[in-house]
Amino acid sequence: MRCPSCGSLDTQVKDSRPTEDSSAIRRRRLCPVCGFRFTTFERVQLRELTVVKRNGRRVPFDRDKLARSVEIALRKRNVDPERVEEAISRIVRELESLGESEVTAETIGETVMDHLRELDDVAYVRFASVYKNFREAKDFETALAELAGEDDEDGPAKPG
Known part of the structure; x- marks a missing residue:
């Protein structure tokens, strides 16, 4: 693993342990050249995924990009980071288990x-507003009505 500080290829693993949900191995590393310490995560990858964009372009799937999008939607929301990481892992596993090496941006x-x-x-509404390209307040009202309709079917509204 290359040191992010000095670029040395000779780094040492000082500690390894599974993450809370056991979906990854967290490794603490040390660069013997510059003394920089850093953390890496090792995850199981069922298959290499390629994202087919709306314009037809194909790009490699990037878990970190997915995580950034989810984190942006959750910004300033009181959601446990562990639950967020578990959700991201479930999303990736769900996409990998579709059985296809190519997955559309729409499916993601x-x-x-x-x-x-x-x-x-x-x-959810924040992400939907970007993903579905909301253009006016009515689009938000529609998304909120869908959420309210689901809450009515499931019983009392969920606390946010």
């Missing part, structure tokens, strides 16, 4: 929205 967006809906209603 819909999957993320399904999981955000379970985590936090406000984050």
Whole structure:
């Protein structure tokens, strides 16, 4: 593993342990050249995924980009970071288990929205507003009405 500080290829693992949900191995590393300490995560990857964008372009799937999008939607929301990491891992596993090496951006967006809906209603609406390209207040009203309709079917509204 290359040192992010000096670029040396000779780094040492000082500690390894599974994450809370055992979906990854957290490794503390030390660079013997410059003394820099850093953390890496090792995850199981079922298959290499390629994202087919709306314009037809194909790009490699990037878990970190997915995580950033989810974190942006959840910004300033009181959601336990462990729950967020578990949701991201579930999204990735769900996409990998579709059985295809190519997955559409639409499939990813819909999957993320399904999981955000379970985590936090406000984050769901934020993500949907970007993903579905809301252009006017009515678009927000429609999304909120969908959420309210689901709460009515499931019983009392979930606390946010």
